[in-house]
Structures are given as C-alpha cells and as structure tokens.
Amino acid sequence: MKFHQLFLAALKEPKKLAAFRLLPIGKVIQYVFLFIGIYTVISFTRFIFGDASLFEASPELMEYSRTIGWLLYPIAFVLQFVITTFYIFVRISLFGLAGLLIAMLMQRKAEYRHIWRTAAISVTVPLLVTLVLDSFPAWQLNELYLASIVHLLYIALAVKYYPKVRK
Template sequence: MVKHSQLFIDSLIHPKKLAGYRMLPIGKTIQYVFILITLVMIFSFTQFVMGMSTTDTNTYNIEGLTQYVEDIQWLLYPFALLILLMTTTALIFLQISVYAFIGVGILKLIKRRGEYRHVWRSSALAITWATLLSILFSFIPIHDVLETVIGIVITIILLFIASTKYPKMPKK
C-alpha cells in the first residue's frame, strides 16, 4: 500500500505518477486531502492566534470591545478553529472537483480514457503545489490574484502531464 509520504513526494516531483494513482482507493485519497487541509489549518490558525495576541488596543480606541474579546478569547478559539475547518475543507474539496472537471475536458481533448472519479484522484494530488505555495505566498508580498493564477496554472499543468499517461482511446 502506498504511504502518504510517498504520495506527497510523487505529487511534488513526479507528476507522471499522478495518473497511476488514479486507481487508489478513494479513502486513501481523501486521507491525503485531509492531511493537506490540516497543514493549511495549522498555518492559518497560527496566523489567527498571532494576530489576536498582537492586536494593539490603542490603535482602535475601543477598549471596551477589546477587553470583551480578551475575556472570551478562550471561547473564540474553538469556534474559530471549527469555522476554519469547515471553510477550508469545503474550499479545497470544491477546488479539487473543479480541477477534476477541467481534467475530464483535457482527457477528451487529448483523446485519453478516464472517468471523473479517476481525474478527481489525480486532481487531489495535483493541488499539493498550489496548497504549499499558498502558505509560502503569505510570507511574500504578492497580489492575491497573482497567487491564485499561479496556483491554477501549476495545477492544470500537472493535470495535463498526468493526463498524458492515461490510457489512449481505442481507435474506431
């Protein structure tokens, strides 16, 4: 059985192997996606906590509200974590589904055989670079639109490379 670490390495440096992983059990693929979601959540939640702790009360001149937030901070963190989990999970699964739809179009365009479920698995692995770059770009002053475009282009290129390794359509 393939380990998650092997999936991670192959999704980063062996895009041709993404096509081979189309036959993985869906549970293994979803586990991998949740590992990516966990990475994003840890990073985002850390940023949230650091942002809350470095808030300057003199800047806003609303000390009553600031004191209230400090008093309920213990309650705020679990709710923030839950909301972060739900939104991150929904967004990443939506991204994978959209990329899989694009991947099916690529398969038809280059006359390869494959079903949506196979391309979905390949897409789930192909978003690894975009996910890691989104974390990296938070440290670099880059425009959000450019960050998104770079992630989309890289993911579609990886899907195209993987699609070339899918079986060819039978000749008529």
C-alpha cells in the same frame, strides 16, 4: 502506499500521478485531509499571532470577542477547518472537471472519478505554492492564478499517461 511516498511522487513524477487514479478513494481523502490539517494549523497560528485583523474592522466584533473570551480560539479553529475543507474540496472538484476536459482534448480515456483522484493528489504543489506566496504580500493577488496554472499543468502532465481512447 505511505503519505511521504505519495507526497514525493506528487512533486516530481507525473506517471505515478496518473497511476494514483487507481488508489482507493479513502487513501486519497486521507491525503487531502492531511493537507487540510496543515493548512488549518498554519492559518490558525497566524490568527493567534494577530496576522488576521478581522476583529479590528468593527467595534462590535471587538466587543463580542472580549465577551466570549477564550472561546474565540476553539470556535475560530473549527471554523477555519470547515472553511478550508470546503475550499479545498471545491477546488479539487472544479479542477477535476477541467481535467476531464483536458483528457477529452488529449483523447484520453478518463472518468471523472479517476480525474478527481488525480486532481486531489496533484493539489500538493499548488497548495505549497499558495502557502509560500501567502507570506509575501506583493504576490497575494496573483497566488490563486499561479496556483491554478500549476494545478492544471500537473493534471495535464498526468493525463498524458492515461490510456488513449480506442477508435
């Protein structure tokens, strides 16, 4: 399955989202790293154009940034990539646990590895919501809550199509 097919199905088809639990883990991780790359490039672009005022917070940091010169940019890119990777994988793992609880409440047969894959593919819309709301300063405080609710909603809609537990 191609990435654009995964993307479109993750946006609007909960039944396929549930079926993606059977995808190979390598394909799911590639899909997640595609978003990590996009997120990192956007964040790095904002850093380059001065949206982040990290170095203006301290005179010592300003001096240090002048000392290392152009090396600041590759270091910042790698650091943003590592932090973004950590953030997204922790987020997927935590929502995988929440999805496991949702599956238990809905009496659906689910293993953590299946819910994790569903959570990884269903992170598409919450990350898009985060990227859009990040552009509006008034919504930045609520973007995490809104994206979390959307993520849980997508996981719940997908878990509805998991097989029922036999009694």
